[in-house]
Amino acid sequence: MSKFEISRREFLKASAASLFLAGVPISGYTKDKPPGTISVIVLEGGMDGLSAVPPFGDQNLMKLRRGVTPDNFLKLNSFFGLHPSLKTFSALLARNNASIVHATNFPYTLRSHFEGQNLMEGGGLSPFSENTGWLGRSLDLANLGGRALSLDMPLILRGNNDNDNYFPANIRDTKKQLNSKLMNALAMAHNNNEADVFNKLSKKYVGSSRRDPASLAKYAGQEMAKENGPLASVIRVDRFDTHAFQDTDMGNFQLSSQLQVVDEVIAGYREGLGKAWNKSIILTLTEFGRTVRENGTWGTDHGYGSAGLLAGGAITKSGVISEWPGLANNEQFEQRDLMSTIDYRSVCAACIEKALGLDHDLIASKVFSTPKLPRVYDHIFSQPA
Amino acid sequence: MNEQFRVAQKIGLMFHHDTPLPEDIKTWAISQLNANSPALGIKTFNSKISPWPKSFQPDLNGRIKLFIRSAEIEQKLSSDPNADPNYKLQEKSDFENFMGNRDVLKFAHRNIYGKDQVRLRFMSFWINHFTISGDNSEQVSGHAYDEAILANLNGSFDLMLYKVTSHPGMLTFLDNWVSSGPNSKYTLDMKRNGAQAGLNDNLARELMELHTVSPAAKYTETDINNAAKVLAGWGTYMKTPLDELNKLAKTTDHWNMYKEDWAEPGNKRVLGKTIYAGKGGLRQLTDFLASHENTILFLSHKLAEHFISDNPSKSDINYIASAWRESNGNLDQIHSAVIERAIQSKEPKFQWPIIWLFQTLRLSKATYFHGWDEIWGPCNHCPDDPDRDAKVNYMTSRNIFKEIGQSFWHSRQPNGYSSKKDDWVSGEMFDRRIRFAEAIYNAGNPQFTSDQIMDRIGAHKSTRNLVKSMGMKEKNRFIALMCSPELMGLEYV
Numbered sequence: 001m002s003k004f005e006i007s008r009r010e011f012l013k014a015s016a017a018s019l020f021l022a023g024v025p026i027s028g029y030t031k032d033k034p035p036g037t038i039s040v041i042v043l044e045g046g047m048d049g050l051s052a053v054p055p056f057g058d059q060n061l062m063k064l065r066r067g068v069t070p071d072n073f074l075k076l077n078s079f080f081g082l083h084p085s086l087k088t089f090s091a092l093l094a095r096n097n098a099s100i101v102h103a104t105n106f107p108y109t110l111r112s113h114f115e116g117q118n119l120m121e122g123g124g125l126s127p128f129s130e131n132t133g134w135l136g137r138s139l140d141l142a143n144l145g146g147r148a149l150s151l152d153m154p155l156i157l158r159g160n161n162d163n164d165n166y167f168p169a170n171i172r173d174t175k176k177q178l179n180s181k182l183m184n185a186l187a188m189a190h191n192n193n194e195a196d197v198f199n200k201l202s203k204k205y206v207g208s209s210r211r212d213p214a215s216l217a218k219y220a221g222q223e224m225a226k227e228n229g230p231l232a233s234v235i236r237v238d239r240f241d242t243h244a245f246q247d248t249d250m251g252n253f254q255l256s257s258q259l260q261v262v263d264e265v266i267a268g269y270r271e272g273l274g275k276a277w278n279k280s281i282i283l284t285l286t287e288f289g290r291t292v293r294e295n296g297t298w299g300t301d302h303g304y305g306s307a308g309l310l311a312g313g314a315i316t317k318s319g320v321i322s323e324w325p326g327l328a329n330n331e332q333f334e335q336r337d338l339m340s341t342i343d344y345r346s347v348c349a350a351c352i353e354k355a356l357g358l359d360h361d362l363i364a365s366k367v368f369s370t371p372k373l374p375r376v377y378d379h380i381f382s383q384p385a
Numbered sequence: 386m387n388e389q390f391r392v393a394q395k396i397g398l399m400f401h402h403d404t405p406l407p408e409d410i411k412t413w414a415i416s417q418l419n420a421n422s423p424a425l426g427i428k429t430f431n432s433k434i435s436p437w438p439k440s441f442q443p444d445l446n447g448r449i450k451l452f453i454r455s456a457e458i459e460q461k462l463s464s465d466p467n468a469d470p471n472y473k474l475q476e477k478s479d480f481e482n483f484m485g486n487r488d489v490l491k492f493a494h495r496n497i498y499g500k501d502q503v504r505l506r507f508m509s510f511w512i513n514h515f516t517i518s519g520d521n522s523e524q525v526s527g528h529a530y531d532e533a534i535l536a537n538l539n540g541s542f543d544l545m546l547y548k549v550t551s552h553p554g555m556l557t558f559l560d561n562w563v564s565s566g567p568n569s570k571y572t573l574d575m576k577r578n579g580a581q582a583g584l585n586d587n588l589a590r591e592l593m594e595l596h597t598v599s600p601a602a603k604y605t606e607t608d609i610n611n612a613a614k615v616l617a618g619w620g621t622y623m624k625t626p627l628d629e630l631n632k633l634a635k636t637t638d639h640w641n642m643y644k645e646d647w648a649e650p651g652n653k654r655v656l657g658k659t660i661y662a663g664k665g666g667l668r669q670l671t672d673f674l675a676s677h678e679n680t681i682l683f684l685s686h687k688l689a690e691h692f693i694s695d696n697p698s699k700s701d702i703n704y705i706a707s708a709w710r711e712s713n714g715n716l717d718q719i720h721s722a723v724i725e726r727a728i729q730s731k732e733p734k735f736q737w738p739i740i741w742l743f744q745t746l747r748l749s750k751a752t753y754f755h756g757w758d759e760i761w762g763p764c765n766h767c768p769d770d771p772d773r774d775a776k777v778n779y780m781t782s783r784n785i786f787k788e789i790g791q792s793f794w795h796s797r798q799p800n801g802y803s804s805k806k807d808d809w810v811s812g813e814m815f816d817r818r819i820r821f822a823e824a825i826y827n828a829g830n831p832q833f834t835s836d837q838i839m840d841r842i843g844a845h846k847s848t849r850n851l852v853k854s855m856g857m858k859e860k861n862r863f864i865a866l867m868c869s870p871e872l873m874g875l876e877y878v
Contacts, residue, residue, distance in 0.1 A: 044798065067581060111606070112594055114800045127600075131807070153811040182819070182861055186868055189851040191876050193807075197815050238796065243587040244560040296572060296583015297563040302590070334606070 034142055036279040036314050037224045038355035039233040040135060040156065041265055042121070043258075045241030046113065047286040048300055049307030050327075050338060051255055053100050053320070054081045060292075060327035068246045068294045070256070076100075080320045085259035088267040089309060093318045097277075098311040099380060102322035104342040105288060109333065111302035113241065116287030121156035123345060123368050132159030134348060135232055137367045142356040144231050154234055156285075213237065213261050214268035221272020224280070231355065237261050240286060244297040251298070266311050278313035281351045289338050292327055303337035308347055310380065314354050317382035343374065350377040386871060387843030394874060395734050396692055396727050397502035399744040402833060402841070404500075414724045417503035418717055419539060424531075426494030429756040434498045441487050441757055445528050445553070445639050448484050449623050452524045455482035456624050486760050488527025489794045490782040493754045496743040506740070507720050508535050510691055512793055513801040514684075515549045515596060521623060522558040523794060525639075529554040530793070542684075542714040543675035547668050550592060553621045553639045559588035559799065562620025566649025569617065584649075589613035591799045597674035599683040604656055611653040615666045618648035643667075681709045688719070691804040692727045694734065701726045735806035736874040738789045738814065742821060745867050748838050751829030754782050789817050806875070815868070822867040826860050835862040847877045 054069050055061055057079030061069060073081035074090050080102065082090050092098035108119045108127075115127035123134030136159025187198035210216070213235065220233040239258050245251025266282060273280050289306030305325070325331050325339035333339045349363045354377070364373035386394065389406040392414060393399050400406060407413035423436040443451065458478040462469045469475055480486075499505050511534045517526040533548040549555055556562050564585035565572045575582035589612035593604055621630065621642040631637050633644045643664045653660045658673050660666045674680060685705035689697030705722045712718035727734075736744065746753055760781075786792035790813075791802055803809070825831065835852050838844075844852075848871045855861040870877035 110600065111590075112600055113798065114594070115600065158807075179861065182855065182865060185851055185854050185865060186819075189847060189865075189877060190870050193810050194815070194870070194873075194875055197810055197812050200812050201816055201819070238798070241587075243585050244563050294581075295585055296565060296567070296581060297560060297585040298581060299560070299585065301586055336606075 034144065034231060034355065034357045036281060036355035036357075037231050037233075037273075037276065038135070038351055039220065039224075039235070039269060039280065039282040039312075041262060041282065041284045041309075042154070042156065042234060042236040043240050043262065043284050043286040044113075044117065044236060044238040045286075046116070046288045046290055046302055047240040047284070047306055048242060048246065048255060048290040049102060049286075049305065050289065050292065051247065051300075052083045052086070052259060052309075053102055053307045054083070055079055055102070055324065055327070056081045058324070058327045064292050064327060065294045065300070067248075067298055068242075068255075068300055070247065076320060079324070080322075083256070083259050085256045086263050086309075088263045088270070089311060092266070092270075092311050096318045097313055097315055098309070099315055099318050100320045100322075101308040101310065101342055101344070101347050101380075102320055103305045103325050103338055103340055104308055104322075104344045104347065105286075105305050105340040106344050107340070108288065109304055111288060111304070113287055113302070118155065120285045120287050120344075121154060123348070125369055130155075133157055134345075134367050135159075135234065135352075138352045138356055138358065138363065139232055141358055141362065141366055142231075144356070154236065156234055157232070214264040217265040217268025218272035221269045221274070221276070221280075223272075225273050225276035229276075235265055237265065242290070242299050243295070243301060244299040246294075246299040248298050262309070266309075269311075273313075279355075280312040281314040281355050282311045283347065283351050284309045285344070285348075289340075291336055292332050292338055293336075304333045305338035305340035308344055310347070310351070315381065321376070321379050342376065345370065346374050346376040347380065349373060350375070350380050353377055354381055386845060390842040392728055393502065394736065394744060394872075396506055396724055398496060398499070398505060398740065399502070399747045399842075401747055402750055411725065411728055414503050414728065415721045417501060418507070418720050418724075420501035420504050422499050422501040422504075424491050424495045425498040425500070426491065427498070427752070427756040428758050430752060430759065432756060437491055437494065437757060442491070442531075443484075445525060445532075446637070448525050448528055449553075449639055451482040451484065452521075452623050453626075455479070458482075480760070483524065484527055485523040485794055486781065486783060487757070488530075489786065489792075490754060490757060490760060491527065492530070492793065493743075493782050493785075494757075496739075497746050497754065502747075503724070504535075504538060506692075507538060507716075509737075509740070509793075510688070511538070511545065514687070515555065516793075516797060516799045516801040517552075517554040517558045518795070518797050518799070519558045522554045524623065525552070525554040525557075526794070528552075537716075538720075539717050540715075541675075542709075542716055542719070543672045545716065546596065546675045547671040550588070550596070550616075550671055551619060551640065551667060553623065553642070556588065556620035556642075557623065559591055560585045561588040561616050562622055564588075564613065564617050564620070565644075565647040566614055566617040568651075569649055570646040571644070572647075584610070584613050584617060586610060586613040589616050592616075592671075593674065595800055597671075597683075598656070598677050598679040601683065602656060602677065602679040608655050611660075612655050612670060614649035614653050615655065615660050615670045618644045618646075618664075619667060620644075675714055681706050681714075685709060685719075687804075688723050689726065692723050692734065693730050694732045695805045695807070701730070733870075733874050733876055735809065737802065737804075738791045738809070738817065739786060741818065741867075741873060742785075742789060744872070745822065745825060746829070748842070749825065749829070749831035749833050749863070749867075751825045751831040753825050753829040754785070785821075789821060790814055818868050818873070819864055822864040823860065825867075826863045831863065834859060835866045838866060845871050845877060848872070 051068050054073050070083050072084050075081050089098055106120050108116050118127050121133045122130035124130035133156035136157045140159050183198055183201050187195050190198055217235060223229050239254060242255050247253055247255040269282055270277055286306050288303055290300035290303040295301050323341040325341050329335050345368050349360060352358055352363050353360050360375045365371045389410055392410045425434050426437050427434060455478050462475055496505055512530050517529055529552045533552045537545040537548055565582050567583055572582040586609055590609050593612060594600055621639045627637045634642045651662050655670060660670050685702045688705055689701045693701050704726055708718045708722035783794055787795050839849055848869045851869050852862045852866050855865045866872060
């Protein structure tokens with residue numbers, strides 16, 4: 001079969017990401033200021049953790065997935081490597097400002113994107129059981145608001161009435177500030193949530209007009225760095241569903257380019273946060289990992305365990321946190337997927353605990369409805385809470 | 386709102402100003418399912434409404450020829466770094482060969498000017514249900530919308546399912562065109578030569594999860610794997626020359642591309658059903674899935690959620706499901722049941738951004754989308770055009786849909802857009818409605834005032850009060866009307 005050339009148009013499309021930022025000034029909150037900020041990068045499609053963080057020390061890696069393992073990965077230690085697209089992230093690892101959790105995921109094993117995405121954002125016990133998200137519920141518990149930088153309001157942030165969203169508009173011939181009389185009249189005419197939305201629009205702040213991932217992340221960081229700025233943000237990056245030509249020229253090096261987007265988002269946050277970096281925590285989420293074996297089409301199919309990337313000044317000791325399950329056939333989940341040995345909800349809970357100052361038991365029971373959720377805080381954050 | 390417009394908002398696109406309002410709205414709505422309307426549109430901003438020219442609607446092979454031509458030009462230009470330093474030749478080629486821009490405008494025109502408003506709403510529902518997205522699919526996705534979905538809207542669901550599943554747009558979007566059976570001749574030959582080949586389960590998974598039975602059917606990974614084996618061999622690589630395709634699949638019809646050497650030998654079992662080996666296996670599989678009880682329940686719920694209520698009653702779902710069973714999946718009968726229950730339910734239904742946009746344009750008779758002779762793109766290929774600056778600043782139809790937050794031509798996940806209000810209520814989404822209402826007023830030259838529109842639709846008192854509170858400035862009155870709870874399909878205070 002003939003090779004695909006990388007066309008300019010296709011390359012541009014491949015490089016683009018649906019991007020979402022979050023975090024907004026909240027007027028009138030009365031609680032003591034929480035200790036940090038939390039930002040979530042949602043990786044849609046199921047990120048291949050075994051390619052992002054290849055466990056080259058496992059002798060089965062190259063036997064089972066040579067074609068989807070990057071040649072020039074960076075060695076982090078004697079066992080784990082890092083995808084070459086994650087340059088900023090690797091520098092942060094070197095500075096003890098980043099960590100990786102490997103062989104982890106939300107406890108969901110049925111490999112549907114849409115059930116998996118609902119669970120990773122909703123944090124429920126079963127798919128579609130929650131109408132709100134784990135971050136929204138956490139902000140509600142902390143009596144705080146958040147803001148999503150996207151056109152829609154992602155599920156993960158729902159659950160707090162003070163949440164808002166923002167995504168730069170490109171439509172011409174409009175004033176930057178919307179007519180407040182009109183907004184007020186619309187707010188009065190509408191019911192329930194819709195009225196709140198129009199009310200907020202009348203006070204809307206119009207900020208950065210660039211939509212590329214790094215710019216939006218930088219803007220989010222700048223907003224979060226402000227006194228009384230937002231404490232939570234969410235960015236969504238898609239195209240991790242790498243069934244075919246996962247990281248080949250024929251697929252326009254899809255995984256490499258999307259991991260590069262993630263790296264740019266982290267860099268954007270770093271730049272935008274400035275001094276506020278020291279109290280920040282950024283973590284990735286994905287609905288599932290991918291199959292251990294590459295499939296017949298230079299890609300990988302839906303799996304279970306993946307890897308989570310954590311960055312931010314709130315981390316002061318880098319490392320790869322893992323109870324490595326192994327890649328041998330009998331060590332895989334259903335002889336197919338990387339087993340998940342760490343419940344990623346525990347990782348989310350630790351980040352909430354660090355950023356928002358909430359008690360782990362409260363998070364476990366009220367946010368994740370799992371009172372016995374293990375606490376992994378001490379493994380991620382070297383300083384006591 | 387009077388009954389005719391209430392129904393037209395919920396399951397249609399609103400009546401044009403010159404359309405007489407039907408007395409029997411239910412009979413009218415059901416007759417709309419068979420309304421025979423060509424794709425209507427405008428040639429230029431000021432021209433009369435007429436059918437889209439045939440030359441802008443090539444058939445599948447015509448589209449693929451343009452795609453190949455575009456690829457050849459691209460390859461030629463990329464081989465010489467000095468050939469096209471400002472991408473002008475490339476953009477000219479995109480303009481001439483790339484179907485996406487034409488298709489998106491045709492879709493907009495069809496919805497704004499069409500006389501078959503109810504039929505078009507069902508078309509959009511199924512386009513969304515069978516989401517096709519992604520780079521190369523875009524050249525043919527418009528063809529799938531017209532020929533696999535709209536053309537089969539009055540037939541049986543099983544036929545529509547088969548035509549969509551086997552369409553090159555879907556087979557490309559969900560990677561099936563590269564999938565080969567693990568024991569196929571092709572895979573074994575490739576492996577013997579040290580090369581890679583094998584199964585890709587992406588389409589099989591979504592066929593079961595999203596298009597038919599849903600996870601409620603409790604299928605297993607083995608079922609998915611076996612469905613993928615049924616699908617192995619189906620699909621076309623759009624850049625392959627026709628003579629090569631003929632060798633591979635003994636056909637040059639891209640919609641019928643089954644490569645026997647890539648197919649998995651032997652029968653397969655999917656959800657307990659034996660699917661026989663060979664090309665006919667796919668139709669057997671889609672027919673089986675189309676009539677499966679879980680498909681009937683899943684899609685009856687989805688239709689009810691889209692047209693009747695965010696939280697449809699069991700009674701509504703059962704009514705649609707009964708029509709499905711009794712008619713063996715006849716879409717006219719199923720859609721009629723949906724229409725009956727949507728009319729019966731007095732609950733308002735929040736409208737998608739694109740539907741609201743079309744409804745706003747139809748009610749006000751504003752002209753916001755340009756004509757088919759005016760598809761300029763970035764216009765770098767026409768540097769000597771005296772209107773270039775104006776054209777460069779013109780928002781393309783593609784970008785209108787992107788900007789309003791809903792586009793059938795942009796990257797999205799295979800589960801499509803939600804029908805539920807909660808997934809759309811956000812500051813930015815409402816901000817876009819206000820901005821578009823303002824832009825339509827400023828640039829679209831509406832032919833009717835807010836008062837005239839309110840009189841025609843029989844606007845509710847609260848809507849009239851809202852508009853009145855804006856004073857005499859017609860622009861603000863227009864925006865307030867279009868963003869009122871009533872015109873957005875929301876409950877009002």
